[in-house]
Amino acid sequence: MKDILGIVNFEDERVRIEGLSNFRSIPAMSFLGRYRIVDFVLSNMVNSGMDHIKVLVREKPRSLIEHIGIGSHYNINSKSGSFQILYSDKNITNKLYFTDINLLKQYSSFIKESNQEYVVIAPSYMICRINYQDVVEQHIKTGADVTAVYKQVDDGHKRFIGCEEFDLINNRVVLMKVSHGSTSVKNISLETYVMHKDFLLDLIDEATRRSSAYTIGAFLANDDNIKYINIQGYKYEGYLACVNSLEEYYYTNIDLVNYEKAKDLFDKDWPIYTKTNDSPPAHYTARAEVKNCMVANGCVVQGKIENSILGRAVKIKKGAVVKDSVILSNVIIGEGAIIEKAVIDQGAKILVNKEIAGDDEQIGYVREGDTV
Amino acid sequence: MKTEMLAMILAGGRGTRLMELTEKAAKPAVHFGGKYRIIDFPLSNCANSKIRYVGVLTQYESIILNSYVSQASHWGLDGRDRGTFVLNPREKVTGFSLYMGTADAIYQNLDFMDQYNPEYVLILSGDHIYKMDYDHMLDFHKENNADLTIAGLTVTFEEATRFGIMNTNKDYSIYEFEEKPPVPKNNLASMGIYIFNYDVLKKALIEDAPRKDSAHDFGKNIIPNLLNEGKRLFAYPFAGYWKDVGTVDSLWQAHMDLLAQGDPLKLDDESWKIYSEDVPTTPQFIGPNATLKGSSINQGCVVDGTVVNSVLFRDVVIEKGAEVINSVIMPESVVKRGAKIKNCIVGERQLILENEVVGSDDKIELFTSREVN
Numbered sequence: 001m002k003d004i005l006g007i008v009n010f011e012d013e014r015v016r017i018e019g020l021s022n023f024r025s026i027p028a029m030s031f032l033g034r035y036r037i038v039d040f041v042l043s044n045m046v047n048s049g050m051d052h053i054k055v056l057v058r059e060k061p062r063s064l065i066e067h068i069g070i071g072s073h074y075n076i077n078s079k080s081g082s083f084q085i086l087y088s089d090k091n092i093t094n095k096l097y098f099t100d101i102n103l104l105k106q107y108s109s110f111i112k113e114s115n116q117e118y119v120v121i122a123p124s125y126m127i128c129r130i131n132y133q134d135v136v137e138q139h140i141k142t143g144a145d146v147t148a149v150y151k152q153v154d155d156g157h158k159r160f161i162g163c164e165e166f167d168l169i170n171n172r173v174v175l176m177k178v179s180h181g182s183t184s185v186k187n188i189s190l191e192t193y194v195m196h197k198d199f200l201l202d203l204i205d206e207a208t209r210r211s212s213a214y215t216i217g218a219f220l221a222n223d224d225n226i227k228y229i230n231i232q233g234y235k236y237e238g239y240l241a242c243v244n245s246l247e248e249y250y251y252t253n254i255d256l257v258n259y260e261k262a263k264d265l266f267d268k269d270w271p272i273y274t275k276t277n278d279s280p281p282a283h284y285t286a287r288a289e290v291k292n293c294m295v296a297n298g299c300v301v302q303g304k305i306e307n308s309i310l311g312r313a314v315k316i317k318k319g320a321v322v323k324d325s326v327i328l329s330n331v332i333i334g335e336g337a338i339i340e341k342a343v344i345d346q347g348a349k350i351l352v353n354k355e356i357a358g359d360d361e362q363i364g365y366v367r368e369g370d371t372v
Numbered sequence: 373m374k375t376e377m378l379a380m381i382l383a384g385g386r387g388t389r390l391m392e393l394t395e396k397a398a399k400p401a402v403h404f405g406g407k408y409r410i411i412d413f414p415l416s417n418c419a420n421s422k423i424r425y426v427g428v429l430t431q432y433e434s435i436i437l438n439s440y441v442s443q444a445s446h447w448g449l450d451g452r453d454r455g456t457f458v459l460n461p462r463e464k465v466t467g468f469s470l471y472m473g474t475a476d477a478i479y480q481n482l483d484f485m486d487q488y489n490p491e492y493v494l495i496l497s498g499d500h501i502y503k504m505d506y507d508h509m510l511d512f513h514k515e516n517n518a519d520l521t522i523a524g525l526t527v528t529f530e531e532a533t534r535f536g537i538m539n540t541n542k543d544y545s546i547y548e549f550e551e552k553p554p555v556p557k558n559n560l561a562s563m564g565i566y567i568f569n570y571d572v573l574k575k576a577l578i579e580d581a582p583r584k585d586s587a588h589d590f591g592k593n594i595i596p597n598l599l600n601e602g603k604r605l606f607a608y609p610f611a612g613y614w615k616d617v618g619t620v621d622s623l624w625q626a627h628m629d630l631l632a633q634g635d636p637l638k639l640d641d642e643s644w645k646i647y648s649e650d651v652p653t654t655p656q657f658i659g660p661n662a663t664l665k666g667s668s669i670n671q672g673c674v675v676d677g678t679v680v681n682s683v684l685f686r687d688v689v690i691e692k693g694a695e696v697i698n699s700v701i702m703p704e705s706v707v708k709r710g711a712k713i714k715n716c717i718v719g720e721r722q723l724i725l726e727n728e729v730v731g732s733d734d735k736i737e738l739f740t741s742r743e744v745n
Contacts, residue, residue: 032655033655033656034655034671035655073650257657259657259659259674259676262654262655262657266654266655268654271652271653272652272654273652274652276650278645278646278647278648278650279640280405280406280407280635280639280640280646280668281405281406281407281668281669281670281671281683281684282656282668282669282670283635283667283668283669284664284665284666284667284668284669285665285666286665286666287665288664288665288666290658290662290663290664291658291659291660291662292658292659292660293657293658294655294656294657294658295655295656295658295669296655296656296671297407297656297670297671298640300640313640
C-alpha cells in the first residue's frame with residue numbers, strides 16, 4: 001500500500017447551491033440525513049489507507065471546521081497522521097483569484113516537505129466510493145503525468161450539467177470541456193487527480209507564472225497544456241453524484257432513499273465516518289406512517305413520511321405529511337403541515353397546517369432557521 | 373493530582389438472571405435502549421456531573437467491558453485532567469485475590485484512590501438505568517455535613533423487601549439501615565449510590581478488611597457499622613425513572629417503558645445526553661413495504677417489514693413480510709422474510725430464519741441460539 005497525500009479541494013465558482021450555501025460552505029452541508037458532504041471524500045481517503053490529509057477551505061469555514069475538527073472521528077492517527085485545514089491568509093477580494101492553485105502556492109512548502117510521493121486531489125461534492133490506491137497503482141503503471149478519474153454515464157443529458165467531461169483516445173484525455181447535457185453517454189470527470197508530488201509543485205509554479213486565475217482543472221484543460229501533459233483516464237464504475245446545485249442536491253438525496261441504489265455507495269467494509277451527535281434512536285409513535293425513507297437519529301415521527309430524508313433530530317408532528325422531500329437537521333414540521341418536493345433547511349420551523357410544495361421545475365425551499 | 377470527588381463504579385457482577393445475554397459480557401456491558409450499554413448511564417451521569425476521574429471495577433467476563441470503558445472519549449472523559457480507569461482484581465505483594473464483596477473491591481483499590489487525594493468518593497453501581505446529577509447530591513452531602521449520603525428511591529412496601537431500606541428522620545438523617553427487611557418499616561430504598569467522606573470510607577474499609585465474620589459488603593457491613601459508630605448518615609431522595617434491569621423480564625419491561633411512557637429517561641434532553649460508543653454504520657433505511665408503529669430504531673437498520681412497539685439496535689435488518697411485535701432486537705441481527713417475533717429479546721448478531729416464529733403471548737423469551745455467520 002502506497003503512502004499517499006490527500007488534498008480535499010474546494011468547490012470553484014461553478015458550484016453554487018442557492019440558498020443552502022448562503023450560510024455555509026458546500027463541504028459542510030448536511031447530506032443524506034446524518035452526514036456532511038465532506039464525509040464522503042474524507043472517508044474514501046481514510047479507507048484508502050491515507051493518514052495525511054489537507055483540506056482546502058474557500059470561505060466561511062466555521063461550520064466546516066466545527067464538523068471536521070482535528071480529524072479524529074475520521075480515524076486519522078493522532079500521532080503519526082496529519083490533518084490540516086488550509087485557508088488563505090491573504091485578503092483576496094476578487095473571486096477570480098480565489099483558486100486552488102493560489103491557495104496551494106501559499107502552502108507549497110508543506111507539500112514539498114511531506115513524505116508522501118503521490119498526491120490525490122479530490123473535491124467534496126463528487127459523491128462516490130473509490131479506493132485511491134487503485135488509481136495510484138494505475139498511475140504508476142502507465143507512467144502518466146496526471147491520472148484523472150472519470151465515469152462513463154448514460155444520463156448525461158439531464159445529470160452532471162456543468163461538470164467537466166472528457167474525450168479520450170487510447171485512454172489518454174485529449175479534451176476537457178464543460179458538459180451542457182447535449183448527449184446522454186459521456187465521460188464525466190470526478191475532478192479527482194493523481195500526480196507525483198513534484199509534478200504538482202511544478203504545475204503550481206507554472207500555472208501561477210502564467211495566470212493568477214488558473215485552477216488545477218482549468219490548467220489541465222487548457223488546449224496547449226493538454227497536448228504536452230500526459231493525462232491518463234482512470235475509469236470509475238461505482239456510484240457517482242455531483243452535488244453542484246440545489247436540484248442535484250435534492251435529486252441525489254431522493255435517489256439514495258432507494259436502498260438498492262444506496263448499496264452502490266454504502267458498504268459495511270467501507271464506512272462513511274461522521275461526527276457523532278449522541279442523539280437517541282429515531283422514534284416512531286403509534287400514529288406514524290413511514291414508507292421509503294432514510295431517517296437519522298434523534299428524529300421523532302408522529303405524522304406521515306414518504307420517499308423522504310430526515311436529518312438529525314427532526315420532529316414531524318401529528319397529522320403532518322412529508323413527501324418526496326429533504327428535511328435537514330433540527331427542523332420541526334408542525335401539526336397538519338404538508339411538505340412536498342421541497343428542501344427544508346436546518347432548524348426551520350413549519351407552522352401548523354402550512355403547505356409547502358415544489359414541482360419538477362422548481363424545488364420548494366425553506367431557508368435555515370426560518371419560521372414559515 | 374487532587375480531585376474533589378472521585379467516582380468508583382462497581383461493575384464486576386455477572387447478572388446471572390440475564391441468562392445468555394451475560395455469557396460473554398458482564399451485565400454493565402449489556403445493550404440497552406436501542407443504542408446504549410447499561411454502563412453508559414452511570415458514566416454519562418459522571419461526565420455530565422463534571423466528575424473527572426472514574427474508576428470502573430470489573431471482574432466477571434470483562435474483555436468487552438474493559439475495552440469499552442477504557443475508551444474514555446465516548447463520554448468526553450478523555451483529557452489531561454480526566455479519565456476512566458479499568459480496575460480489575462490484580463496480583464499484589466500480598467497475593468492475588470478476587471473482589472470478595474462490594475466493600476472489598478473498593479478496599480483493594482485504596483492505592484488507586486489515594487493517588488487523587490479526594491475529599492469525597494462517589495460509589496456507584498454499573499448496572500442501573502437512570503439519570504442523576506451527582507453534583508447536586510454532593511451539595512446535599514455538604515449541606516448536611518454528612519459522613520455518608522445514600523441516594524434513596526421510594527418504592528412500594530412490597531418491593532421494599534428486596535432492597536436495603538433506610539429508616540430516616542424528617543431531615544433525612546438515617547437512624548437505621550435494614551438490608552432486605554421481611555417487614556419493612558419504611559419504603560425508601562438504597563439505590564447503591566454512596567457519597568463518602570474519603571477519610572471515613574478509608575478508615576471503615578481498613579477496619580472491615582481483616583474481619584472474618586464480614587461479607588465485606590456496603591449494605592450488610594460498612595453502613596450498619598458506621599451507624600453504630602454514630603456517624604452522620606443521610607438519605608438523598610431521588611425522584612425520576614430508575615431501573616435495575618437484572619432479569620430478562622425487567623430488561624424487556626424497561627424497553628417497553630421507553631416506548632410506552634414517551635421517553636421517561638429524557639434521552640432527547642440535549643443538556644444531559646447519554647453518551648455511547650459511536651459505531652460507523654450506514655443510514656437507517658425504511659423500505660416501501662415497511663409498517664412502523666410505536667418503535668425506536670437506531671441507525672444502520674434496514675426495515676422493510678412490520679415493526680410494532682419494538683426497539684431495534686444498530687444494523688438490524690427486518691426483511692419484507694417479517695413481523696416484529698413487542699420485542700427488542702440487539703445489534704446486527706437479521707430477521708428474514710415472513711418471520712414472526714413476539715414478546716422477545718433477540719440477542720446480538722442473531723439470525724431468524726424465513727417464516728420462523730419466535731415467542732408467544734405467555735412469556736418473554738430470550739433468543740440467542742443462532743448466530744449470523
